[in-house]
Amino acid sequence: MSKNVRVRFAPSPTGPLHIGGVRTALFNYLFAKKHNGTFVLRIEDTDQNRYVEGAEQYIIDALNWCNIPFDEGPNKNEKFGPYRQSERKDLYKDYAEQLIASGNAYYAFDTAESLDAHRKDHEANGKTFIYNWHNRLKLSNSLSLSQEEVKAKLDNGDDYVIRFKSPQDQTLHLKDIIRGDIKIDTNILDDKVLFKSDGMPTYHLANIVDDHLMEISHVIRGEEWLPSLALHMQLYTAFGWDAPEFAHLPLILKPTGKGKLSKRDGDKLGFPVFPLEYTSPNGDVSKGYKEEGYFADAVINFLSFLGWNPGTEQEIFSLEELIAAFDLSRVNKAGARFDPDKTKWFNHHYMQEQNNDELAEAFKNNHDELKDIDVNYIAMVVNLVKERATFVNDFWDLSSFFFVAPESFDEKASKKAFKDETKELMTTLVSIISNIEEFEVETLQKEIKGWITGNEIGFGKVMMPLRLALVGALQGPDVFDIIYMIGKAETIKRIEKVISVL
Template identity: 85%
Template sequence: MSKQVRVRFAPSPTGPLHIGGVRTALFNYLFAKKHNGTFVLRIEDTDQNRYVEGAEQYIVDALNWCNIPFDEGPGKNEKFGPYRQSERKDLYKQYADQLVASGNAYYAFDTSGELDFHRTQDESNGKTFIYNWHNRLKLSNSLSLTEAQVQAKLDAGDDYVIRFKSPQDQTLHLKDIIRGDIKIDTNVLDDKVLFKSDGMPTYHLANIVDDHLMEITHVIRGEEWLPSLALHYQLYQAFGWEQPEFAHLPLILKPTGKGKLSKRDGDKLGFPVFPLEWYPEFGDSATGYKEEGYFAEAVINFLAFLGWNPGTEQEIFDLEGLVAAFDLNRVNKAGARFDPDKIKWFNHHYMQEQSNDHLAEAFQKNHKQLETIDVNYIALVVGLIKERATFVNDFWDLSSYFFVAPESFDEKASKKAFKDDTKAIMTDVLAIVSNINDFEVETLQTEIKGWITKNDISFGKVMMPLRLALVGALQGPDVFDIMYMIGKNESIKRLKKLIQAL
């Protein structure tokens, strides 16, 4: 690419960052890094009525947890700052005035009541009210009023907005990296508000001005902004600015594949839709992928495949691999179905990649029962059971018997394992275990299996009740690994408890 690539992620601080927003940030990050470019964070807080305290910091924390930090933004490499639109509001008025002066925009003095009247009137006649060339001369604006009338309203301090003057009888030819060529008939476009009566710009004006001044080369954003593309193209033309390339990402769909993924879907089906937990002072709280025990690598790997594919069968990519493989031309137009089971599959994979020592520390931190246990012992336990786990939170259920003796024996398993001769067999096994001095896995295996073979006993008649004695259920890793880990004295103690219960 001839220009230095600069992309931006521009969320609004109106609450926690949805996982769809994280996907948008990720694709921007991957594209920037692929082309040795810059990933910019801009906070679009022009709508102060929806501003939520703490939301901006949440966005920053979420990007950092996902290992896709911004290169430039609030408080960081502020080459084109400020990066909060609320701190740039004085800047936008001059560009709105410039559009009015060039005839590409105009003052509109219509009250909400007047607009409601026209809207109701059109609906009663079977029409849809659109504020554009069809009716702008019938409404209260600087195109229908005389220059003197307009000036009088401005001098009197009447409320007004500035609207873009959408052209009549034109066909716009737009380009999108993902969606190809798009044709738009300007006759169906309304005259969007660019500057509001409260002195703040709308998203459309602020977005274009900031992208231009921050030298953004590629705008990679969600499909929901596709209807705004025509206006944004026209604004670039009206200012005489070179426009960036656009790429509109597909929607993330519900697990059913129908409709956009929402927080309600997560609540209903039991999975997070936010990267981090969110506990505002007022309003709904929400858990996050981090707190639910997901690894950031798993979340990122999963999100990368929501709408993109590498063109191969490979599914496991670290961040460096994603950067190398990523290509906007391989992003799909169709919506991507969110699969809660698939992200668990990714998490299970990354669980196996984690070191036992690291997982042991996390396990110990999460359970008070382990506070006094040697973390090296916990790491050995983790090594035996993590293959069966998806989350660190699964560890206790999979391994509690390594730390505390089972209080009872699974009823269903007991019916399967206990026979008339089980007590006699377990008494013999107890004697064998008591006489083993070299309490190692190989010795235990050799002695007990040798005895089974010598006496022509079914392995199930021995191993099932032995496992029940040690675990309390028919689950867990190799029986001899368990005996070695809990030690001779504890193994004998648990065997005795089983024999007494028979």
Template identity: 70%
Template structure:
């Protein structure tokens, strides 16, 4: 690639950033970093009616949390700013006028009522109304009026839009990095509005002008923009500018595979579809991956695989590995089905990679919210014992609450299985071994209790099952002797004694 790679993520600040948008940002980021290029953030806020307070800050915070920050954009101004379209609006009119002057666009004075009447008339005849080559000379525009008449209407303050003049009979040959070669007959295209009567450009004009002025080399965006590709390529040609290369990403589908994953699906189906939690002005709260306890690395790894694969068996990729391996040519055309369970699998893998100390710190914060004090030294050890079965920090509590609170009752099914008539006698012997033990390490306790079980020729399950049940309240948890060692002599004996009383 001779031209410097420059890509942009260009969301509209109309609400929280859906994971489909996050994946678009991620693929742009990976592509830019792989090729030593720049990743820009542009806020496309020309539609002020749909602007939502706080959405822009949310987008920036989400990218930073995921560790895929932009190089240029709001707050990181460089030569191509400003990076909000609303702050660039004064520049678009001259580009629209230039297209009119070159014969590639025209002024249209049709009112919305007149266009609606045309639509209804067509519908009544079983047709679809399209404003283009086949009827534009019968409508109210500067292709029909003389230059003087057109100017008079503008001077009189009549509302007008500027429409693109689509070519009549041409086969347009297009190329997409992901989808390959395509062709479009220009006669089916409508003459899209480029500039509105309120003095604002439409998405199509602003997008092309900004991408050109920001020297964007590759446009990587969602497949919902595929129908606009022909118009965008024609606009580049009309301006006599080099077009960037295009890549249209596949949709992210619902877990069922039917239809696009929507903003409301997550809370309906019990998983987040936003990177961060979002609170609406009405008080609705939409869950986010960060607040649900996911690690950003796990979310990035999961998103990378939604539509792309490296062509190998490897699934766990650091961000650096993703940058080195990512290739747009390996992005699929077909939609990618979202799998909440796979997302949890990634989270579990990444939690295992976190060292015990920071995990224990996060666990300590959770315990403090429950008003439970815990020694850091013990907590690091407890964390190391529990983390293998944990997917989230919250699971450490689910798996190991018994370390901090004695069980208030015993699991009924386990009681039937573990507590037998001879159990009190056996547990009493365990108490006597613990009472005399000076070295209370897990290794020493294990050695002494197992030696006694072996010498008396008792089945291990007859001692170990009731012992676990006495300490934990159910049949779960790490090694029993690790539990005893961490609980300490007094607490362990008290719990075993309580079980003996319960059986009696």
């Protein structure tokens, strides 16, 4: 690209970062890294009424856990700082007044009560009230009042907002990288508030000013901001600034495919919608992908497919591969359905690639039953069972018999495995195992299988009751691996328990 790529992720610190926000951050990050650009974090906290203590740090922690850290932002490489809009508020009024001076904006003194009365009057006549060219001269603003009246109100300290003056009878031709060419009739646009009576800018003004001053080259944001594109492009024109390129990402939809994914969907169906666990100011705890046992690489991989398609059959991508493959031209317009089962599929894949020693440490830390067991032994167990695991929390159910003998035998399996000849076969098996000196998997296999085939015994007649003795159910990894792991004495002890109940 001809100009330096600079993108920004600009969340509001009003609570935890939803995975939709993480997806937006990810696509910005991938685009920046693909083009050797800069990924900026800007905190858009102009709405102080909704500000939540700790939310900014949560956003930073979430990006870091996902391995998509920002290059510039609060307290980091502050080339264009400050990066919190609340710390930039002195900038915005000057820009709002520039627009008034150029005739692109005006003071509006309407009270909330008078605007509400106008809305109700329009509704009573079957109309929709829009504050724009239709009626702005009938309202209380610097376009309808004399200069003397306006000056008096300002000198008197009357409350006011600054509104953008939307043009009449024009067609805007807008361009979006994902959605193509868009036409907008300016007659349907309202005169949006740019500056509020509390001395703070609205999102629209602060967003445009900051993107310009921070030299943002591409604005990659959610579809919900598409209706704002017309105003934002008009603001760039009004200021005489070059606009960045825009790309509006598709919504992430509920698992049903109908409607935008929400926290309520996660609560209802039992999956997280936040990257990290979050405790709200009132004490409510929301699940996080990290705490639920998902790997950051898996989260990034499945989020990348929510709205983007590489154009190949490949589904597993490292972060480096995503950077190389990512292209905004392959982002879909249509919403992307969130599939909880697919997220688990990704996590299962990444489970297989994890280091056994690290998984063993995590497994040990989660279970008091393992506190006195050598972590090297636990790692060997993990290696045998992780193929069937999706989360570290699955390990105990898959492997408890490696650490404690089963207390009972599955009733249905027992009826299938225990026959008239089982007691005699298990007694002989104890004798065979007792006499094996080289207690290795290969030797165990050779001796036990040799006895079965040599005596023309059906394998199921021996292997099913043997597995029940070792595991308590007809499941688990290879029987000979289990025997080797728990050792000769424990193996014999468990088989003898079966013999005692037959």
